[in-house]
Amino acid sequence: MGIVLYLISLFILYILISSAVKTGINNSKLVELLEEKRGKEEATEPKKESFLDHDLDD
Numbered sequence: 181m182g183i184v185l186y187l188i189s190l191f192i193l194y195i196l197i198s199s200a201v202k203t204g205i206n207n208s209k210l211v212e213l214l215e216e217k218r219g220k221e222e223a224t225e226p227k228k229e230s231f232l233d234h235d236l237d238d
Contacts, residue, residue, distance in 0.1 A: 205211065
């Protein structure tokens, strides 16, 4: 019973820390500066090209 409670508490702690880090990064001054400089879409997630973008029909 103790091991199950320990694993559940570790999972809750993981969720708590990961959401706090994501929120902290998204609200930081560096991200605000990048959004202002490059635009919101490019600063948050760069566009990755896939092999499907380079087909022979272009």
